[in-house]
Amino acid sequence: MIQSMTGYGRGEASVDSVNATVELRSVNSRFLEVSARLPRSLSLRENEIRELVRSKILRGKITLSVNVQGDVSAKAPLAVNKETARAYYTLLRELRAVVKSKETVKLEHLLKFSEIFESRESGESDAAEWNAFTKALALAIDNLRTMREKEGRELANDLAARINGIQKKIDVIEKLSKERIPEERTRLQERIAALLGDNAAINAERLELEIALLADKLDVTEECVRFRSHNKFFLEALEKEDGAGRKLNFLIQEMNREANTIGSKSNDTTIAHSVVAIKEELEKIREQIQNIE
16 A cells, blocks of 8 residues: 655653654655754764664655653763873872962863863663664654555545546547547548549549548547556556555656547547546646655
């Protein structure tokens, strides 16, 4: 079953007192685009996170937002380098003695030296954060896909109704086209007889050849057969295929091509009006399938 590219999904999970919340928003896009708003603790794994989303979603512009709370998020990503801090403190006290300053060495003096801090090493707390995040992400993706599937079913019902309506018009066009061929044969014979004024002077073989050529130009059976085939594949893709958006778009282009050919071959007002109505429906369908994954 097809999916819409529009949807929202939210997931929340906790691991070892670390709570992660993930929100996904999806809108139309020709390709898959993932924009992630991550906390600093997860920013280094952004590419990995994008791949997790790509493994589950084929198309759409995805905005991913993450919020992490608990022991991990409460800890700063830096730790105090104790040896370096002591060394700078000793150095500042020596400096005070050298310049004979009475000022006491304070914490604010030590903070001017960035070397007293170092990056906190990853450990079990980082694993808890990652596990909580991946569980929340999986839930968010499932919820997003559920919403996209529901919208996809609504789109499928609408598109199927439009395709079935077009099919009825194709049946009428084919019937009218076949009825017109003998009418045109009679009309051509009458016109030639009127022009020559003597039926005996008409070359029967040449007349039959011209009529056959005319009938071939007027006959749209081949185009109608191809149109029905496109309709069949379109309806099957709606029901059975995931990521059918591009295939449906291709089929609509082929249907438009057949409609143009039918319009150019027919010389009948009723058929021409039906072709215009079909092309209007195809344009509505084309707009709708832009929202299909």
